Amino acid sequence: MAEPTPPSWVRVWRGSSQGGEFLDYKVPGEPGMVVLDALLYIQANYAPDLAIRWNCKAAHCGSCSAEINGKPRLTCKTRLSEFEGQIITVAPMRAFPIIKDLVTDVKWNYEVLKKIPPFQPQPDAKEPWTIYQRDIERAQEFHRCIECFLCQDVCHVLRTHRKMAEFAGPRFLIKLAALEMHPLDTGQRLEFIKDAAGIGYCNITKCCTEVCPEQITITDNAIIPLKERVADEFYDPLRWLLRKLRG
């Protein structure tokens, strides 16, 4: 029925924190095949101990992140047909320490999450809450995040400058934005956003927005508005004076 699909050569990084190398595997073609299919084929047929992370295989869970021909992507959503005639190189995310093969240590992200001041609803809001759709569109956009950490991987503040101690990264800036933009939230997070989350480190290169598999407009819709709020709060001379007076 369909035309036969040619086999692909997939070059996979194999190794651990001690070092490693790229190994080439030949994978028979099947229509619609994605990189994760190829990796699972390699696992079942050539390398049973090939370490990969995956769960849903439908781009809902954000587990199977890797760098495919140098670009941070979900392996379950990247079709082999995009690379016809080329060798497909799959490497682990570079921003995080390697555990084995394509699996990296992403625990740092969960540590950051723990520090984020949680949702604090208005204590006296009448239940059940009345919330209008138009007031939550933006926060719902950020709730689409599947925590694949591709934005963290591509962000040069983390990837190149290793500012893990000073900067929360795009994933958690949208988390903070979602909390800040919840219509019933009363939490005070601007100081956290400025200091602990280090929003000043972001210089708006929008790399995070480009790699987001959920098409969240991270920079324009989350980071820039947060930067503005921080600027209003801490760098507006009038507010500065008021704060001084209040002590």
Next chain:
Amino acid sequence: MERYETHEYDVVVIGAGGAGLRAAIESSHRGAKTAIVCKSLLGKAHTVMAEGGVAAALGTLDPADSWKTHFVDTLTAGKFLNNWRMVEIFCKEAPERIYELERWGALFDRTPSGQILQRPFGGHTYRRLCHVGDRTGLEMIRTLQDKGIHQGIDVFMETTITRLIKDEDGRMAGAFGYVREDGRLILFRSKAIVLATGGLGRIYKITSNSWECTGDGFALAYEAGADLQDMEFVQFHPTGMVWPPGVKGVLVTEAVRGEGGILLNSQGERFMKRYDPEKMELSSRDIVSKAIYLEVKEGRGTPHGGVWLDITHLPPETIKRKLPSMWEQFHKLADLDITKEPMEVGPTTHYMMGGVRVHPETQATSIEGLYAAGEVACGLHGATRLGGNSLSDLLVFGKRAGEAAAEYALAMRALPKLDRAQVAQEERLLLAPFEREGGENPYALHSELQELMQERVGIWRSGKALAEALKTILRLRERASLTSITGARMYNPGWHLCRDLLHMLDVAEMITRSALERKESRGSHTRDDYPRPVDDPWGRVNLVLRGERGEMRIRQEPVPPMPPELWQLFESQNQNQNQNQNQKKEEPVKHG
């Protein structure tokens, strides 16, 4: 010298999907020192995949809805094999669990007047599914995850439990397993354990389930000697993707039909009118799945062996807003624009109605100190589950299990004394594949099991095929005890699969034996040699399996009788429905 690290807790929750997280939050809230152990990273459990919505009778669009109608709908779909008390608790408590999620930060889609928007779904009399587009599970798991970590639950990610450990008196005393990262062994000593390990779809070839759904919890409970029930009832969701091959089985949410999608065969006929003229596409899942199966079998299928699911009659922007993930999924993975072309769909293994038998109020199992909640537990759904009921199941009974486990643990002074022989035995079993050479390839065995279950223990069953399947499963078990694996213990999926296989084979055997025993067709269980539902005795009994290895035993137990005041609901409901039928029909729903 111990070769494993040991941790001590009041309550250990196994599994970090909706049920596990909700249980851990409750347990920790009540003052029990609580750990949650999960096979993947936090937030990746299968709950994240849930799409269409979470069912609760809030009545925001249909004020006539109430727990009573939800009760009637759930038991009717379950063909009365449900535990009525569980259904009652469930329907009464689900609304509060939804509002609680909202208080914890979840943002559901809204009605024009600012209430939680509810959508129609198969088998639900009223619009009842609270949702966030088609990403409801993501919203739920993220909300619970945030709540959980801020409450001080300890999380052990990428850690697999392979055996429950009892004390010498048969009480729960701990759990043993390994950490994926480096393969080190790990022992949890605890007073109580909550199983929240989810489902078993991965024993079938075509499934909507993620790799994790290997039925661990059913097997862990069985090995420990707990009772399991209704294992013949596997839900096949009517609409999974059928093309391209790599995504075969991936779920196409029922919300497509809830929003107005229609099913057509290759002749362009809306065939559901022959199977359920009243409810059509929104009939219960077992009926729609069987209808699709028959259409394809009788030669009216699509080129890739499915049927058409068409939503192109809705405006493209509505489709993209209401079903964003579906649009993206077909666009990216199947080169198909669902606003312009119909989807090709077919049944996919989706959910396990059966599971560990629990007390309806506390989720306690037949083993002291062991609790179960969510898909691994049994009783709420009977012979078929309604869409959306699983998500509220996680919340209602996750909370109850966490509460009961914490109370039990806090009343106990010291940690139970572990039976070390059980730990040593599991350690040997786990490490054996490294010591064998030239044994079976676990991936090949897994694939054989999946083919077998798909073909012989699927939607359409017969006594002969089931008996053959059982023989093959027993042979596969012998071969699975002879797997071998290369490489080291550090993050070695082949090694993990060697142990998972033993669990999967246990579960496959449970399903097959129960399906052989139930000589009738009811709900999701269909036998071509016994094509009709039979009331005596099958409509009145559950099949209960007894664990503890050796020989698997099945006994029949009567379904607990429902009190007359609840029976009455069925009569009054029928009258109400007739009255309301006209009022509720076309109330316009605006969105956004």
